[in-house]
Amino acid sequence: MNKTRILWASGLLAILTIAIxxxxxxxxxxxxxxxxxxxxxxxxxxxxxxxxxxxxxxxxxxxxxxxxxxxxxxxxxxxxxxxxxxxxxxxxxxxxxxxxxxxxxxxxxxxxxxxxxxxxxxxxxxxxxxxxxxxxxxxxxxxxxxxxxxxxxxxxxxxxxxxxxxxxxxxxxxxxxxxxxxxxxxxxxxxxxxxxxxxxxxxxxxxxxxxxxLYAANRLLFDAVAYQACGSLFEDEFALNLVEGYLETALEKFDGTAGYFIEKSGWDTHYQAVAINQINELLMAGYDGVHTETLQADLKLAAQWLAARVGDDGVLHSDGNTRTCWSGETILGGDKLVDAREVWRALAYSGMRFKDDAMQSAANRLANWLRTKPTTTCVR
Structure with a gap:
């Protein structure tokens, strides 16, 4: 190994050491x-x-x-x-x-x-x-x-x-x-x-x-929001162009017949709410691209599906969730649970956006139930 290669290798090792x-x-x-x-x-x-x-x-x-x-x-x-x-x-x-x-x-x-x-x-x-x-x-x-x-x-x-x-x-x-x-x-x-x-x-x-x-619709939507919000803030056309690819992949994971975003081959109350909230944020950030009409339509169906998970008594039902509650999936060493505040946000804002009485009613029932219950929950 010649001297140049030794110096290059030493420099790389130093950089890796600092990075680690x-x-x-x-x-x-x-x-x-x-x-x-x-x-x-x-x-x-x-x-x-x-x-x-x-x-x-x-x-x-x-x-x-x-x-x-x-x-x-x-x-x-x-x-x-x-x-x-x-x-x-x-x-x-x-x-x-x-x-x-x-x-x-x-x-x-x-x-x-x-x-x-x-x-x-x-x-x-x-x-x-x-x-x-x-x-x-x-x-x-x-x-x-x-x-x-x-x-x-x-x-x-x-x-x-x-x-x-x-x-x-x-x-x-x-x-x-x-x-x-x-x-x-x-x-x-x-x-x-x-x-x-x-x-x-x-x-x-x-x-x-x-x-x-790639395999999680809600995360793809988070990424789309980041590129849309920051791209529009800084007038970065490259970032704004990246939004479309993330949206296309995320929307491929929406079951338009059933009304939910697919998570691990099924549905999940928590991540459905997260996805809805990110679509609302994306539209709020000014997105008006080729997927706008599809986003609006899927958003409404997704919120209707989520509203149906709230019982007449305000109880948020999470049976069948594929990623939270009984799935065995964890975060930072603890079991993943449904954050009912995310669900409330999804229903409340979507209800206002679409002027939908059923969504707003579900949000109100959930809010009343949550006033005496933990914000993270799992109910079959």
Whole structure:
């Protein structure tokens, strides 16, 4: 082996060593509870009217969902850091998706002080994005037995990008005097720059992402939302063009006769709701491509199927689920359960979108049942 090859091999080994260390060792937590909650507090007493890219219906839905899903916001913004806060480190922005969703909901409700807490948590995730746009994905020591593949890392980026770009798009629609109370000009610019880098990185990982999500309709829809929301935010035609391929594959997994998205050769109440929510998000993000009519039709059928899973007494039935409850499938060491909040969101928003009394009634019955039941559930 000549000297050039030795140097090349040594350099490659060094890069691999650094990469492995980066994957296995979470970076230092670089923001404290105090910093998160005290940085540039917004002025008090500001109120705004709901305004989103999907119009008044989505604004009303966001306010309704906030009152049901998040009746009270804890005094510290760390609530929005999700598992990262539980695990005491920035393991991945993927573990704090609700920071973006909460930013939008609180903004629509006019609760600017709380919206800032959610936005600042989202910024913590954005700050973890590398100079090259890579999005970190790590697990705590107790879960190091899991294999982290390039596809899983790309999935983490997709999850975070979709939620965050939707939040930035929503924030950009408000007057500057309102937006600055949620995030300063410098903070919003930093978040946008990080998201733009991450989008470019995700595009470079698209083959890994597509192959990792190929067999799950809901994940393909998450990816479509990420490319649509961020592509429209940054006017990235390449990202917008990628949306169509993900949608085509996802829609192939919809059983139009039965009305459900196929998950492991059957149906699943939880993932049906997730898929519905992602289609609603996709349309809200401005998708108007070749699959629009099919999406609208399938969305309505899917929501009707889901509404039929809610009994007259409001009980959410999950018998026959192929991926949650009794399937044996797990996540982070625990059994996968149905998140009834996802089901409620799917029914409530779809009911508003289609002005469908049956969907809205099912959402209301489920909401009443959930007020005395756990949000994660499995009922035959």
């Amino acid at each position: 260390a980066w994957l296995l060792v979470p970076p230092e937590w670089d923001i404290s509870v105090e910093q998160l909650n005290q940085a540039s507090p917004p002025s008090a007493g500001a109120t705004i009217e709901p305004k989103t890219s999907d119009g008044a219906v989505y604004g009303k839905f966001l306010k309704d969902s906030l009152s049901f899903i998040t009746p009270g916001i804890p005094p510290t913004g760390n609530y929005f850091l999700g598992r990262n806060y539980q695990w005491n480190g920035m393991f991945s922005p993927r573990w704090q998706l609700y920071s973006g969703k909460a930013t939008r909901a609180l903004l629509a409700a006019g609760r600017l002080a709380d919206a800032r807490k959610a936005f600042m948590a989202m910024k913590v995730g954005a700050d973890s994005i590398g100079v090259d746009g890579s999005v970190p994905f790590q697990l705590p020591e107790s879960m190091r037995g899991y294999t982290i593949t390039p596809g899983i890392v790309a999935q983490a980026a997709s999850f975070f990008l979709g939620e965050s770009c939707l939040a930035v798009k929503a924030l950009n629609q408000y007057p500057s005097e309102t937006a600055v109370q949620v995030g300063s000009d410098a903070e919003r610019k930093a978040v946008s720059a990080a998201l733009a880098r991450a989008l470019a990185w995700l595009e470079s990982q698209d083959e890994s992402l597509y192959n990792a999500d």
